[in-house]
Amino acid sequence: MKITESIFVSHYTSLSLSDSVPNTKWERILIDGVEYDPIMIFDAGDDCIAINGNLDLTGKEIKFI
Numbered sequence: 001m002k003i004t005e006s007i008f009v010s011h012y013t014s015l016s017l018s019d020s021v022p023n024t025k026w027e028r029i030l031i032d033g034v035e036y037d038p039i040m041i042f043d044a045g046d047d048c049i050a051i052n053g054n055l056d057l058t059g060k061e062i063k064f065i
Helices: none
Strands: 003-009 012-017 029-031 034-036 048-052 062-064
Touching: none
Parallel strands: none
Antiparallel strands: 003 012, 012 048, 029 034, 029 062
């Protein structure tokens, strides 16, 4: 799955994804070999998630681990 857009809001980066967040059990996300603690964005749709920090990750692969 790819990150289609990164938007910096306050101290978070919102990530728009090419597909919905998986409904399987996962606790972290992996982007470019770096693990992040995800922050769910419940009102943004099934294809968005956030992480702490100001990062441009557009076009990167994301894995749910």
